[in-house]
Amino acid sequence: MHDHAPEGGIRGASNRRLLAISLAITGVVMIVQVVGAFLSGSLALLADAVHMFTDAAGLVIALVAASVAARPANDRRTFGYQRAEVFGALVNGVLLLVLSVWIAIEGVQRLMNPGEVEVAGGLMLVVAVVGLVANAVAMWLLSSAQRRSMNVRGAYLEVLGDLIGSAAVIVAAIVIVTTGWVQADAVASLLIAAMIVPRAVGLLREVVSVLSESVPQGTHVQDIRRHILQTPGVVDVHDIHVWQLTRGAPVFTAHVVVDGASMADGRASSILSQLQSCLSQHFDVEHSTFQLEPAGHVEHDAHA
Numbered sequence: 001m002h003d004h005a006p007e008g009g010i011r012g013a014s015n016r017r018l019l020a021i022s023l024a025i026t027g028v029v030m031i032v033q034v035v036g037a038f039l040s041g042s043l044a045l046l047a048d049a050v051h052m053f054t055d056a057a058g059l060v061i062a063l064v065a066a067s068v069a070a071r072p073a074n075d076r077r078t079f080g081y082q083r084a085e086v087f088g089a090l091v092n093g094v095l096l097l098v099l100s101v102w103i104a105i106e107g108v109q110r111l112m113n114p115g116e117v118e119v120a121g122g123l124m125l126v127v128a129v130v131g132l133v134a135n136a137v138a139m140w141l142l143s144s145a146q147r148r149s150m151n152v153r154g155a156y157l158e159v160l161g162d163l164i165g166s167a168a169v170i171v172a173a174i175v176i177v178t179t180g181w182v183q184a185d186a187v188a189s190l191l192i193a194a195m196i197v198p199r200a201v202g203l204l205r206e207v208v209s210v211l212s213e214s215v216p217q218g219t220h221v222q223d224i225r226r227h228i229l230q231t232p233g234v235v236d237v238h239d240i241h242v243w244q245l246t247r248g249a250p251v252f253t254a255h256v257v258v259d260g261a262s263m264a265d266g267r268a269s270s271i272l273s274q275l276q277s278c279l280s281q282h283f284d285v286e287h288s289t290f291q292l293e294p295a296g297h298v299e300h301d302a303h304a
Helices: 015-040 043-069 084-112 121-142 150-179 183-211 221-229 260-264 268-283
Strands: 234-244 250-258 287-294
Touching: 015 043, 015 121, 015 150, 043 084, 043 121, 043 150, 043 183, 084 183, 121 150, 150 183, 221 234, 221 250, 221 268, 250 268, 260 268, 260 287, 268 287
Parallel strands: 250 287
Antiparallel strands: 234 250
16 A cells, blocks of 8 residues: 555545544444434434445454464464454455345335334434435545555445445435335335345355465466466476465465476576566466476376
8 A cells, every 4th residue: 555645635644544534434423323223213224334334344354454464474374364364354244244134134024014113214314414424524535545546446435335325324214204104214224235245245255265275366277377388498287276365365386397408407496486487477476386397207196
């Protein structure tokens, strides 16, 4: 993350500070919405609070995990603590999915039995407007920096999603206040839950991919194989394995067969350097391990 400050005023603050301010705003409004939901009986407000929780929790978990992941490797954890981010994301994804499913079930029940529901539309409207204004302020703070930073851009889009959720709650509150149709609260809660589920499912899918040691998305083994075989002196490659410790931390291993002449004249070290540079420059793989083998070497239990 690069810190830029081309503008004056608070919007010219560093990216980290802007994200911290946005996180603080999100956290405060989330608490206000939870309290407002219980006082007004609005399920939509609670759903919107959960929606804001997705953004706040994601950023907090990422920051904490990044701190833990920075701890050095040791003899017991030779890869260090980079998987901490994955476990944090797993907890976050499961919690979001459970909450969104509960909101959806509760919303359907309220639609089917509206006579048992009491919603204070006026209080619901006030709290929703507070949420809308807070999200608008957060978007304004991030509007300049999001054009220069992918991290800030992601936060900006998440706040935009929160703003849309608050707008849905406001519409529902206005309907309740003007018409008395309390089912509008349930409709808004279902809409917000529908916005949360795809993000939770996508997060869990990524966690499963990492923990099952699948090839990282966007990485193609055949492309890597082709690059390796184009290296002078390399005649074959097998036992290719690609996985990732966490997002953006791919690991690669392979057995590379080198011709006899290259092994005999001491070019193995040069070939190894070329292979590692190739993986780093073309595929963003910083941690690669190659086992160089002479042509004719018999590998027991080898599998391509």
